[in-house]
Amino acid sequence: MKHHGIAVETPHESAELHVTGRADYTDDLVLPQGALHAYLGLSTVAHGTIRAMNLDAVRAAPGVIDVLTAADLPGRNDVSPIGKGDDPILADGKVMFHGQPVFAVIAETREQARGAAALARIDYDPLPHALDPVQALAAGGELVVPGMTLQRGDSAAALAAAPRRIDGRFVIGGQDHFYLEGQIALAIPGEADEMTLFTSTQHPTEVQHMVAHALDVPASAVVVNVRRMGGGFGGKETQMNLFCCVAAVAARKWRRAVKLRPDRDDDMIATGKRHDFVVDYSVGFDDSGRITAAEGDWYARCGFSADLSMAVTDRALFHGDNAYFYPAVTLRSHPLRTNTVSNTAFRGFGGPQGVIVAERIIEDIAYATGQDTLAVRKANLYENGQLTPYHQTVEDQILPRIFAELEISCDYGARRQAVLDFNAAMDAAGSPIRRGIALTPVKFGISFTATHFNQAGALIHVYADGSIQLNHGGTEMGQGLHTKVAQIVAEAFGVDLARIKVTKTTTEKVPNTSATAASSGTDLNGMAALDAAEKIKARLVAFLCAARGVQPSEVRFARDQVMVGAEAIPFHEVAQLAYLARVPLSATGFYATPKIHWDRKAGRGRPFYYFAYGAACAEVSVDTLTGEYVIERADVLHDVGRSINPALDRGQIEGAFVQGTGWLTSEELVWDETGRLRTHAPSTYKIPLASDRPKVFNVALADWSENREETVRRSKAVGEPPFMLGISVFEAIGHAVASVAGYKIAPRLDAPATPERVLMAVQRLRQDGEA
Template identity: 60%
Template structure:
């Protein structure tokens, strides 16, 4: 049987996999699906066959109402009047709800209380929900909503960076207070530096473009309680916000989901809006309710990656070593706070990337715009911060005439055993392996020879120009909001030896569930087929954190391990007493337990323990140790450890059209001791491709009235299979091992690979420089669309 295929039962008459792998005493076969094994995603077979059940695949209960959220048509306006009488009278309409109908708080925000479910008095972006229509069909709800008569008084709207800065001057403040991190005396370093440079880069936003859009289904229960199925990365937050909206305790709301069709951060804070609307309809009518967005509405109504403008000033020497750098980061937050404070902080935390800055000042302003509130996205601000320093590295290389890789290597934090560097927020970097990874990748990618080949190609090719770049990644792992670094799990062992696993993490395709199941299988030394993965629900594990910040396996894996070890200890205690054997002579092996000189099947020992009234169920809990951050002093240790990697990208551009092709990528990434190399390799590849899309083709564009014009696949381009390079070489660093005490010494892999794609952006810069015969450094913002690449080519040629 193919070891990568997951199958519950063979043809009629054949035993189950669990039965085949139960094992017999004396059988020394290792367990199937323990940690560090390549094991298929638990839903992989279901994904490709279409049998995986998502929220919208669950059959609607009889009488289910369809909910439509009517959007604002103005970016910034006062609502003078809103006549909904015709909406209420429309065919098929059962209920129309506004802010006045909310029994609790009209808010679904994650932190600051500034995200109304329905607009009250003012609207602040095109697409902001005004009211909800619940009807027998979604078509009836949409038709009815168009009958509303809204009287707006338009107000000035700030859309882009310059308008946002002007708006901040007019109102006398930014959306959120600014923040500054300092290391050393930057002014002195810049003044004494032998060479200085300054510049600016703007980095665009990005739509999450998950395959499954936002959706929530609510079922009314007795006593005013409600059950919600929500496609969310943060069930506990949805639970809390729905309860807050209804004016009931959290225990009156249960939120559940089995899987999402993608999340990437877009289902962290955003789903609470749609769950709240569905729950309100369900409670008001006593009927089930579904709120499901189509693609256009989803893109218009939900937050994006934050756009960032970065101004830099840097001093360096002839060898390209930085002596001091100042970054001014301007972050477009949208109309409300959402998670922008932590996201903007993370952009600051990663402004150094893998480089020892010596003297640095990083200043961040968080600007309000009259656009949808930007939110979490893979990397959580870190990618934007890294683009700034990598742009600076390319600029320094251009100014000194050095190879960009040599400039990068000259500025890296010292490796393990060297003198630790200190980040701009005062954390020592003691685990850096960036230098080692770069050295290995430099050889394996044949960087030096290819650099010479690229130069030779560019000399003889007047139209097509190639570029090559190798860039590192250092990414901090932990929620920078310290209290979020906790997780719970629930493990049941049934009397037949099968195991039920539940934890607070959510599965969005990244393979978290199978990794945690592997941890439990490893602890009990049983085949993974004996571990049942169950839906995430607030009814089993309470007060969970979002599955975000690359922490899913770290947190939930440790919590599940703790629960399994509690049960395992009880089994050992029972066996020691029952068989009069010292505890250290009781060893769990493949699907069996050795008790002194005797062996038993795992299931047999469990059955005995049940008859002896031993508890076979346990919760587990984990809190990340030794992390803290003091905002007043802008210092601390916000990360438990760093993940590292490097990528080498080669591109070719057409200087007549600006079109380009990513032709080859070499990646070497550190995942510590991988829990599942197959899953990790998939995350590395997917992260790179998504990052490549962000930096090169995924362009968000609003018109001057604040209307998002790129709101569908016809106008918003994401990477396809054709954009993946034909030559893509990905490897996990075989020397990787986490020095921090994480689950089996693994490292997070969800977000760090995303930033490997900065190498492709730097390679495009390199190719544009070649188009100008090396005489000018280009102005090239992200996304580097063909139009922007063409403008950059024309500019460097004009300046040459």
């Protein structure tokens, strides 16, 4: 089947390779002759100074070449993405969390390196440690980065004057990325100071810079290559830096290729996760449920170093309103240092931890006023022209239409009444089963909040045979970015999609790229690729006009050919003619997102180019004897603007919904009192299974939507926004729990709502209802 230009349901460019096992990941690459293997030795205390480190047994183990410590690093011992200097490659004198890399073993085989790492004898002088936000606050509340405040109006006065007020605390758990492919790096030394890396990272340019700093060489000496990742979700934005630096330093020292791939356990122990928060909030409202004021303090477990905690906690505040207008508002972030692994980017980048607080506020108001939560949501939705807490004007509010259409398509009104009737019947019959239903929205800002990251580059070659090679700065982690950008280029040239060859992402071709994150991969790289394509097209048009004596308006690219007046010339023939005429058939492209600006100190600006919207309705059944639950049905209507590829977009929505549900239900991170992570393997950390998906799962795109801003084909980002639609499941569970007390008490579940927490909430509500 041929695809000319952007096509409906175009398959993922590597789909066949994925399902046949022929897609090469970093671990599949054939190693150079003489390659060595590295493995990390991790600390066994949460906080302490290293009194003595005996590595003699490690060095004497079979196959071991040597051991790297902080003293062996030729350059900078730091992989802080913001240059703070607080994120060492290998611990130097002090360890800050249980599982921190202290040394690296270099051996002939991976098994030898892994086994030898366990032979180290390290003595520590323990220091006091704080493991969560509450402990960190009790210990003085040290911040890893400065917090931020968003304010509009006088929220204190508005709260004092509010007819009604609720104060609450919400504990929101973290989440492990649990990518199918773990962290991995292969470093191959070249001549002089050259180093080439093959790795699984969302940010090749940052790896390039970190490795250059660690080796004390210029960035131009380091090449980073990424063909594809087996999942990333933000866990490979900064966390890969350390693995690449260790492999590169070892490769330089022994002039042999070095590969580093940790076990799943060590990967989970040594790498950061989604930030968990404790949030204290206050809301003022009237008897109708309309909000008059809101305040909130987000206390984050950031871990031992800054990493990306500033941007993550900022974005939590940016989305602390979700889809609702707060007439007077003050939101504050507190990025707390803890003696745990440094938390990092995760799909939504703090946004989900803001959105869910807004939904908790709505839930509290609904139960306090005896209303359906959906009625309270509708009453407080933004209207166009209103300002967010960061003073950006909402101009494209489409949630009222999305709500209206989803209510009809999922039959919300009748189903909610059926849930109420079912629960009444079960209560009368003495059955423990209860049902719950909830319909929740998302309003999600699209752009990196660090303005300078909103740029991208691309490189296109048209060869004399008419084939086209495309390279851009984005990375492919299964989300279909390469497919979408290839479609954009194919449409621009009017050619068969099969003509487009997307090559590996490499710092050799496109420099100074941003991470593939913040849902901006297609927005940025698609526009950069389109810019490059248009440059080549302009040259071809000029050449054909001169050669055929026609006007530019008479040259059109379509159906794998070029119409020059009435003459149709196959595209490959045009390429050959242009080559013979010495027309340059290669071009770079560049794009920088317009209109955005942000003043963090003032808490004002336009950090987002546009908003993406969506809504989901979830219905669940809960066993109030065990706390277990199933998702009976989920209906999603999501806004992706004018979809470039509906098949890929639906896949992203479905996956995001399930991953968001996992965050709020089954995925629980547990540290013991010593600071050791106990949920570090599939046996103890529970991601959603196929059996956990909704029994009925209806996903639709708002196909009438069109981005008012000038994005590629007026599309909208799709990677992160639908993640928050999983909140509908969390809210539905709360609705079911509230039924045991006649819906008179807000359930106030903490996240994740594991069966244990659900059971405890049921017992608490029953006791409170009887009191």
